[in-house]
Amino acid sequence: MRKNENFSKAILDLDRMVHEPARLAILTVLASAEEVAFLFLQRITGMSKGNLSTHTQKLEAAGYLDTVKAFQGRIPVTSFRITEDGRLALKAYHKQLRALLPEEGKR
């Protein structure tokens, strides 16, 4: 049996910056591409612009993504790239989750 104490305390140590579903979705998409545009991210996740904007700002403040502001012709386009720290945080989070999930055989 898994040691319940360490185990449940580990759950409480999950990185909340990543654990929040909106941000987890953002990071997951960013992890699968070089660079992702704001509007693409919005459509793919179905989030509102406001919500997406605040979450990407938080992820940037945490150092998990970089914001790239550019112009496509004359209209502004904001894009994002996951940082190395972001990738590491996501990987670490995945590891925490795996430790938490019952093993294959025991489902």
Add this chain to the structure above:
Amino acid sequence: MRKNENFSKAILDLDRMVHEPARLAILTVLASAEEVAFLFLQRITGMSKGNLSTHTQKLEAAGYLDTVKAFQGRIPVTSFRITEDGRLALKAYHKQLRALLPEEGKR
């Protein structure tokens, strides 16, 4: 490649009653025993009494656990049992997480 759209929207559909780490820890412990006493749960998770109390109340309101109030001698002892709904919710949550985690080979 996984379809990014369905995928990231699925993340946003995670059951938040279970997703919250404090409650996930509680449910996980409850799932591994018949009945668990308040103080045991508190020690094993390291949560404060107040926090534990409010989260168990939420889980009860959601129908995910039952609260059992009894006496040990003359002192009151509160215990909890996961309900069938709670077990199902936890299982469904695990399933959602598995779908979300990169596969073994791709780590």
Add this chain to the structure above:
DNA sequence: CAAAACAAGTTTGTATTGCAAACTTGTTTT
């Protein structure tokens, strides 16, 4: 050409929530 509609994000306001300090009710110790 002026006005209205549209685009791309950001800021602000609100309602919810997680958390621990303080409280309550009762028991045991001094």
Add this chain to the structure above:
DNA sequence: AAAACAAGTTTGCAATACAAACTTGTTTTG
């Protein structure tokens, strides 16, 4: 009898997620 302890609960507060409303600029239309 008073003080200390136990087991939870309630209350107050700070942080957060979210969308509506706003801002700045561009394109379309009358």
